[in-house]
Amino acid sequence: MFFIKVTVFIVLALLFRKIWKEAIQRRKTLKARVQKSLQQAGWSCTSHFHYGGSWIATYKKTLQKQVVLVNENTLTFDELRKATLAALLSNINQVKIYYNQITPHTRKALHMLSKTHRTHRIRFTVQESI
Numbered sequence: 001m002f003f004i005k006v007t008v009f010i011v012l013a014l015l016f017r018k019i020w021k022e023a024i025q026r027r028k029t030l031k032a033r034v035q036k037s038l039q040q041a042g043w044s045c046t047s048h049f050h051y052g053g054s055w056i057a058t059y060k061k062t063l064q065k066q067v068v069l070v071n072e073n074t075l076t077f078d079e080l081r082k083a084t085l086a087a088l089l090s091n092i093n094q095v096k097i098y099y100n101q102i103t104p105h106t107r108k109a110l111h112m113l114s115k116t117h118r119t120h121r122i123r124f125t126v127q128e129s130i
Contacts, residue, residue: 023072031055031070034098038068054079058090066094075099077106084113087122096125 035045038059043066048057054071056079067090069075069083075097087095097110114124 030072030098034068034070051079051082052076054082056083056086058086058092064094065090065092066096067092069095069097069099071097071099074101074103075106076103077109080106080109084122088120093121094123094125096127098127100128 038045041061043059043061046058046060048055050056053073054069054075057068057070059066059068067083067087069079071079080097083095083097086092102110110124110126113120113122117123
């Protein structure tokens with residue numbers, strides 16, 4: 001009986017480890033794909049940081065600046081707020097958002113931010129993961 005329990009435990013541990021590694025690899029590849037596509041377009045990264053499950057970076061190309069938010073899981077309002085604050089503090093007028101899923105509250109906030117574009121002068125570009 002003990003042997004069966006140990007065997008099941010080992011099999012489950014290996015299975016969970018494989019799932020965890022695939023999730024980490026998928027996050028790295030999405031971030032790498034976004035970085036590569038922006039660098040090929042002539043953008044250079046000026047700063048970046050990780051917040052929870054998302055990656056927020058500022059990019060510059062001659063006189064243009066933009067904030068990029070890459071989220072692998074569900075995009076929440078808090079992560080959107082951090083990207084918006086980074087854009088406001090850096091005088092950036094374009095925010096690109098890449099995500100897999102989005103919460104209804106965040107979708108409504110993006111809609112409201114897009115409607116008030118003339119007030120805050122930040123344009124939001126939203127794409128599901130590339």
